[in-house]
Amino acid sequence: MSLDTVKNAEQTPDAAQPWADLGLKEDEYARIREILGRRPTGAELAMYSVMWSEHCSYKSSKVHLKQFGEKKPDSDAMLVGIGENAGVVDVGQGYAVTFKVESHNHPSYIEPYQGAATGIGGIVRDILAMGARPVAVMDPLRFGAADHPDTRRVLPGIVAGIGGYGNCLGLPNIGGEVVFDSCYQGNPLVNALCVGVMKHEDIHLAQASGAGNKVVLYGARTGGDGIGGVSVLASETFDDTKPAKRPAVQVGDPFQEKLLIECTLEIFREKLVKGIQDLGGAGLSCATSELASAGSGGMRIELDTVHLRDHTLSPEEILMSESQERMCAIVEPDKIDRFLEICEKWDVIANVIGEVTDGERLEIYWHGELVVDVPPRTVAHEGPTYQRPYARPSWQDALQADAPTAERLARPTTGEGLKADLLKVASHPNQASKSWITDQYDRYVLGNTVLSVGEDSGMIRIDEETNLGVSVATDGNGRFAKLDPYTGAQLALAEAYRNVAAGGAKPLAVSDCLNFGSPEDPDVMWQFAEATRGLADACLVLGTPVTGGNVSLYNQTGEVAIHPTPVVAVLGVIDDVTRRTPLAFAEEGQLLYLLGDTADELGGSAWSQAVHDHLGGLPPTVDLERERLLGDILIAASRDGMIDAAHDLSDGGLGQALVESCLKGGHGARIVLPEGQDPFVLLFSESAGRAVVAVPRSEELRFNDMCTARGLPATRIGVVDGDSLDVQGQFSVSLAELKDAHTGVIEALLA
Template sequence: MTDAPDPEQTPAPASLDTVERAAGDPDREQPWADLGLKADEYDRIRSILGRRPTSSELAMYSVMWSEHCSYKSSKVHLRQFSEIPQETRAGRMLAGIGENAGVIDIGQGYAVTFKVESHNHPSYVEPHQGAATGIGGIVRDILAMGARPVAVMDPLRFGPLDAEDTSRVLPGIVEGVGHYGNCLGLPNIGGEAVFDPTYLGNPLVNALCVGVLRHEDLHLAKASGAGNQVILYGARTGGDGIGGVSVLASETFDADGPAKRPSVQVGDPFMEKLLIECTLELFAAGVVAGIQDLGGAGLSCATSELASAGDGGMRVDLDKVLLRDSTLAPEEILMSESQERMMAVVEPDDVAGFLAICEKWDVEAVVIGEVTETGRLEIDWHGARVVDVPPRTVAHDGPVYERPYARPDWQDGLQADAAEALPRPGSDEELKETLLRLVASPNLADKSWITDQYDRYVRGNTVLAQPSDSGMVRVDESSNLGVAVSTDCNGRYAKLDPYAGAQLALAEAYRNVATGGATPLAVSDCLNFGSPEDPAVMWQFAEACRGLKDACLALGVPVTGGNVSLYNQTGETAILPTPVVAVLGVIDDVTRRTPSGFRAADEAVVLLGETREELSGSEWAHVVHGHLGGRPPAVDLAGEQALAGLLGDLVGVVTSAHDLSDGGLAQTLAESSFRHGMGVEVRLEEVHADPFVALFAESTGRVLVTVPEEGMNELLARATAAGVPAARIGRTGGDQIVVDGRFAVGVAEARDAWSATLPAVLG
């Protein structure tokens, strides 16, 4: 334990804005607008308190009622996720929406917790630290549930690859993700890197973490038990991140960047590593009654949420908080989003043991308050009261906006402009050139320039990682129980039809988990959209939420939690609606997972699923024609469910499985060949009558598998029983990709084109 300042020795300054003073000078002008509050919100705060707020109370309400922390524009739409049964078809939820992260029972006494969140605007302002602290924050969310973090993922979105600002933000973001995760010793097992002009000036940095715990180790964020002590431990509180993500993520960027640029948080992964090990030992010692990480809104969030979720009362001596900067005012301490901090509620008899464990790990800890029965959050500064509020009004009962939304006038015209009418390759040579052009396009090209900066195999339990369809980690080394995770979203599909776009994101992630042999269990989401003050954007958001809810009901997978990121636009240009969906699945034995590349010659190549003439929103339309219009591929959730069940039944029968998505069959053939340098020869008439459609359509619910000749009959029988179309389309072997006798391209030639794109631009 580190000695805290003695408030009796340092009296409060006479100018301090105390509760008593706030009651006596109701007309004092306050900078509520500068802190992001609206006039009616400020009036509501005054009504709640029966007086004007103190400057410290104003700071707390401003950050906790920000868009980022309060979800005030999205709550009305997110509530429908509660309609989804919490019992999954293969497990049960132990904790869900409202906690730091969702927790799912996976059997054998184990549970996993996972969540995906955004750190978009900070990563534009300061790419390295913005991305690094995004990883740090999501890891602490997982830790706070009582779990050991075991893996991370990073779905990323950027402007055009060759844009000047992409060259500024992309390397820094990748470096930040890699530096922080590598220092923590956490494998990065997957993610995405997508390029589109709408993300120019507003990159998306979404971060996911997976943690593992035993059922009995589950911890929740609540402060119960009058007299229990409140302990702040970890890094000291500094001036970095004051206002931070809570304000920065709650406004629109203009052409020159954000209108306000609060200091972006600064991360220290080595401190976080100590904090992880210290916290896990505290859990094992049984000295934690409640816990909360300090992320967005810092102490304002931790104190109000813990008190609100517990018995409703807490008293804090703010001047006991250990500082890196002694000049910080109480308002700044409450708003600081300094990283690597946790808050625990500890029974009095356990305080000494708690502090001893912190000292062992060289983690500073100090008792700053206690749980009370007052129903109030009371915060003192050098003996003077600066906060006296009902904690629920800060943490949970903030504004709820039913913002107007309407289908935009341009939507009909957009959907009418179908890509199916665009000029297509006419000759076999043009088909070959199209394949080579697409595999080298930024969205489909090799992403190892990015992923090679991440340690994908540290800890020794990574089973699958990029470029596999999903990431997979072993949970138990004796039984080989494991989990698989995939994150997906095609923003072009969501622009064409946000309802279907969200379902397509879920369907792809669900399918990717199943291709490895895992059973999909649960969903976390990160809903990235433009300004909620634009009715068209709010319509997109509402439709995406409705689509995701309906798809989860159909597939039997609950939403365990997630994140909403709004105001993602530069000036009047909103990003593509980007509802990133993460799906987690369980696999009983990771040694029996299904890999994703062609491994051996003379195996049958079988396409599962049906190919239709669906080209709108496709990578072909985007790359070749710069076109976005029409309707996205049709969603068949029953077909996806049948396909996933079949893929589980085919574990041990098929030797590889790779889903078809962006780029269609052509991209899947190429990626499957690149993995081990194994060629393939295919016939397209079994796929579709039009060779171009067969190669480049992006119909969903399709997976390419390989099977030895002796397993072919069993595969076809199981596919028939599952009601999944299955067509034998070729055979592996050689060193070329041979298409229907129409053209052939060397695997090495195509791989060179695929591999060269990012290094050619990024160095």
């Protein structure tokens, strides 16, 4: 087969091309021809197809995502925002922290182990490309019904992939989520987050400037795995009724990535690069076009100098390959020898594959023949923009009208009934212990983990002398978002914000992973538009700018979409990690206070799911100013030693929070619920803006005075005591019985 060069494309304008097979629409193909003034070559068609895919171009979502810039709150902490590999914030003492959450959903369903493993590898390289040393990872996960046979196929592989890759890299896994719901059957969500640390002067950006500077590809060899990979796979709905594009899932090598990390960090220390980009989705197509587009000139690439695992690959396949553990750097000519020397030291393959030019084109040659000649911005940043039609679903009103009132869903009216429902909630897979999963992750490697899985947030010390630290929490409730996507997104942010504050850290910034169904469905697009608007509005009020993130669409099988699932990550800073607040009730005699107001808010609640398998009504209301106030109180109380433990109230309400804090600390609690209020509502409502705290007796007066002065309701509800959870006048349940209900659930379901 003859090579499809630019010259050949000009001479054969009517040659048939497989644009539809590559995921392009007819009008998109016509637009490519208009941009180039001719038909594209095969290599150009490959580049445009992966870069204009939904996963890479955000063509259905960017009209809504621009709100994150338009409504961006003022923040002195923001150093690098949306548009780079990851956002960067100032955390003081000369340190900058970069963090981001992304998805690897579809690949993880096709090949659970490698899909999840390469999700971790990809997000780690995003953080590395900013100039930072990766210091921790997290994994928000969603699976189908816990007792479904396919969950037993998918979950163990995904967990093993995350643990296998992250553990080999030597990165602690400090938190995340595991949620089960039948809506994720066939479309599990594997979101991965990484945090990195650097000094301000070490920040690097993805841009190619300076004519004559060299383009270096280094890391693993390029192979046939992942051709089209996530860029195509994540841009199509799974549909059992027709053949589907199923590109090979990328194969990861964590040991190669570890070498790549250390090699890159040494290169950074010697200041050898002018710009850098990791190779993730869309591979070389992305790295070359984005570097050139963000730079000051053009770029010339000799594609036949790329180091290959498979020498039968065509130019198109090399450009589309998403083989892992690869980076692309821009290096000045007088520094190239030292760059290559460091790569050789770390046993990392490196080749000069091109150079920056003073032109305006991205030119790619194959054995001397020009196979790509494009304006790089049209590939990387000027893809299609769709105003997808959207409308409030016809079923939304009926769903919201089906509220879990006492008339619709039986509520317990006796102490024994309350106890029975408490145990049902605590033993539901969503609220039960996830230790079978999290025990497969190393959470203490590197020796700087302060809080990790099982706490409200993960916390890492970043300076061993001053004890400066950062905290991260991820949250997202698809049930809430299904009931009301605007409020659901705000509740996800509020909970993550509250979790970070509960540990004693000040929330600074947000990254998000927006997981939704097909954007071609007006119902789904309405959910996306509402959730994005809600998140942008809430970030503005809370003063937490969105620094970056990811959109994952087409998470559905046929006509069945997942619940809208905006996952929100909040990063916070704490001046002294020794003052952090854990959630465990660890000392008898501590006084327990409920902070905030409780209303009858059971829509989408853990109780309605665990006891009645019901979804309907409205989610809890959001009071963002109350969330700010609660956060301020929790942070001040932690800093000043006024509280010994704190746990936010969310899934399962007060009852579940008490179960978790008692079991974590190995101490019981005597609870006296306020008179005149419904015990059921107090125990199971999921009203937002609440927390339970343990106050030393010596600090009770000072703590009460602070809450009163700031106007935050604080109700004393009990004391840490004994070896049971005793809700006086209602029921008593031993810690042993709670532990039996709460642990071993996941293992039993997977057996």
